[in-house]
Amino acid sequence: MSKKDYKQATKLMHAGRHPEDYFGVVNPPISRVSTILYKDLAAYMDPNTKFRYGRVGNPLSANFEEALAELENGHNAVSTCSGMAAITTAMFSFLKSGDHVLITDACYPPTRFFARKQLAKMGVEVQFYEPTIGAGIAELVKDNTALIYLESPGSATMEVQDVPAIVKVAKDKDIITMMDNTWSAGVNFKPLDHGVDVVLQSGAKYIGGHSDTNFGVIVAKTPEHYKKLKSTSIDLGQCAAAEDLYLALRGLRTLEMRLKYAAENMRPVLDWFCGRDEVQEIYCPVLESHETHDLWKRDYTGSNGVFSVLFKPEYSFEQIAKFVDSLELIPVGSSWGGYESLIQPQDMKAYRDDWQKDGVFLRFQIGFEDPADLIADLEQGIENLK
Numbered sequence: 001m002s003k004k005d006y007k008q009a010t011k012l013m014h015a016g017r018h019p020e021d022y023f024g025v026v027n028p029p030i031s032r033v034s035t036i037l038y039k040d041l042a043a044y045m046d047p048n049t050k051f052r053y054g055r056v057g058n059p060l061s062a063n064f065e066e067a068l069a070e071l072e073n074g075h076n077a078v079s080t081c082s083g084m085a086a087i088t089t090a091m092f093s094f095l096k097s098g099d100h101v102l103i104t105d106a107c108y109p110p111t112r113f114f115a116r117k118q119l120a121k122m123g124v125e126v127q128f129y130e131p132t133i134g135a136g137i138a139e140l141v142k143d144n145t146a147l148i149y150l151e152s153p154g155s156a157t158m159e160v161q162d163v164p165a166i167v168k169v170a171k172d173k174d175i176i177t178m179m180d181n182t183w184s185a186g187v188n189f190k191p192l193d194h195g196v197d198v199v200l201q202s203g204a205k206y207i208g209g210h211s212d213t214n215f216g217v218i219v220a221k222t223p224e225h226y227k228k229l230k231s232t233s234i235d236l237g238q239c240a241a242a243e244d245l246y247l248a249l250r251g252l253r254t255l256e257m258r259l260k261y262a263a264e265n266m267r268p269v270l271d272w273f274c275g276r277d278e279v280q281e282i283y284c285p286v287l288e289s290h291e292t293h294d295l296w297k298r299d300y301t302g303s304n305g306v307f308s309v310l311f312k313p314e315y316s317f318e319q320i321a322k323f324v325d326s327l328e329l330i331p332v333g334s335s336w337g338g339y340e341s342l343i344q345p346q347d348m349k350a351y352r353d354d355w356q357k358d359g360v361f362l363r364f365q366i367g368f369e370d371p372a373d374l375i376a377d378l379e380q381g382i383e384n385l386k
C-alpha cells in the first residue's frame with residue numbers, strides 16, 4: 001500500500017513525524033534554533049545543505065511544513081508566525097505595483113484592512129467581489145488582474161464559494177488563485193485538489209485548537225509557486241516559533257476528531273437559536289436555509305463549531321450586552337477553534353462594502369462543553385431580552 005492510499009485519519013497520525021531522526025521520540029521535539037554549525041567551510045558553501053539558519057528553516061519547521069503539505073495535498077509549505085503573516089506573505093509573493101486583485105468581500109476583516117492599506121499603498125488596485133459570485137467573476141476580470149483571493153466559507157456570514165467555477169475562470173485567464181482555508185482546517189476541504197494554486201491557514205484556530213498558539217501556513221501546489229513563497233517569506237523575515245510548531249504538530253493528531261466533535265456539539269445549540277423569536281438570521285452553511293448550503297454539501301466533508309446570529313433590530317446593543325454578559329459558560333473573546341465556547345461581536349458595517357441589515361451580529365464558537373449546559377445557560381441569559 002503506498003502512503004498516498006491511506007485514509008486522512010491514518011495520514012494525520014503520521015504526517016511530519018520521523019521518530020528515527022529523534023531516537024524514537026514520538027513527537028518531533030521542540031528545537032530552538034538560530035545558529036547551525038557546519039563541519040567545514042565546504043559544507044557551509046554547499047547549496048544542497050538542508051538547514052542554514054534557524055529562521056530560514058530547521059528540523060521542526062521542516063517537519064511541520066511536510067505535514068501541512070501532506071494535509072493540503074500540496075508540493076510544499078511555508079510556516080509563518082501567524083495566519084495574518086501567511087496572508088500578507090502569500091499576497092506579497094504574487095502582487096506588484098500596477099496589478100489588480102479581486103478579494104472576496106466576506107474575507108477575514110484584517111485581510112480587508114491589509115489590502116486597503118498596504119496593497120493600495122504599493123499601487124495594487126484592490127477590488128472586493130460578492131462571495132457568491134461564482135462564474136460571474138469573469139465579468140470583473142481585467143487585463144491586469146493578477147490574483148483572485150478566496151475565503152470559504154466567508155468570515156461571519158459563511159458563504160461557501162463556488163471554488164471550481166472561480167478556478168475555471170482564473171485558469172482560462174492565467175490568474176493565480178489563493179484561498180484562506182482556515183475554516184475547514186485542511187481536513188474538510190482541499191482547495192488544491194480543486195485547482196486553487198495557493199492555500200493558507202491560521203493555525204491559531206483548529207490546528208492549534210487550544211487557544212494558546214500563533215502560527216500560520218501557506219501551501220503551494222507547484223514547486224515554482226513554492227519557490228516564490230519561500231523567497232518572499234525569507235525577505236519578510238517570516239518564521240514560526242518553536243513551541244508553536246511543536247503544538248501545531250501535536251494538534252494535528254486530534255484535529256479531525258476535534259472538528260467532528262465540535263460540529264456535533266454545535267448542532268443542538270444552533271437548533272436552539274433557530275427556534276428563537278429574537279433572531280433575525282442565522283449564518284451557518286450546515287443549515288438547509290443557508291444560501292450556500294448546497295455548495296457546502298457538494299464540496300465539504302464536514303463543518304466545525306462556528307456559526308453567527310443576527311438579532312432583530314428591535315434589540316439594542318445594550319440589551320444584547322445584558323444577555324451576553326449574563327452567560328456563565330460562554331465568555332466574550334476573539335478567535336475560534338479552541339475547546340471552549342466563545343462569543344465575538346462583529347461590526348458588519350465595517351467588514352462589508354454593502355452591509356444593509358440592522359441588528360446586533362454575534363459570532364458563536366461552540367467548544368466541548370456539554371451542549372445541554374450551554375443551552376440552559378442561553379435559556380437563562382435570553383430572559384434579559386424580554
Ligand SMILES: *Cc1c(COP(=O)(O)O)cnc(C)c1O
Binds near residue numbers: 083108155182183335
Ligand atoms: C484568525 C483568522 C486569520 C488570521 O490568523 P491569525 O493567526 O490570528 O493571524 C485568518 N483567516 C481566518 C479565516 C481566520 O479566522
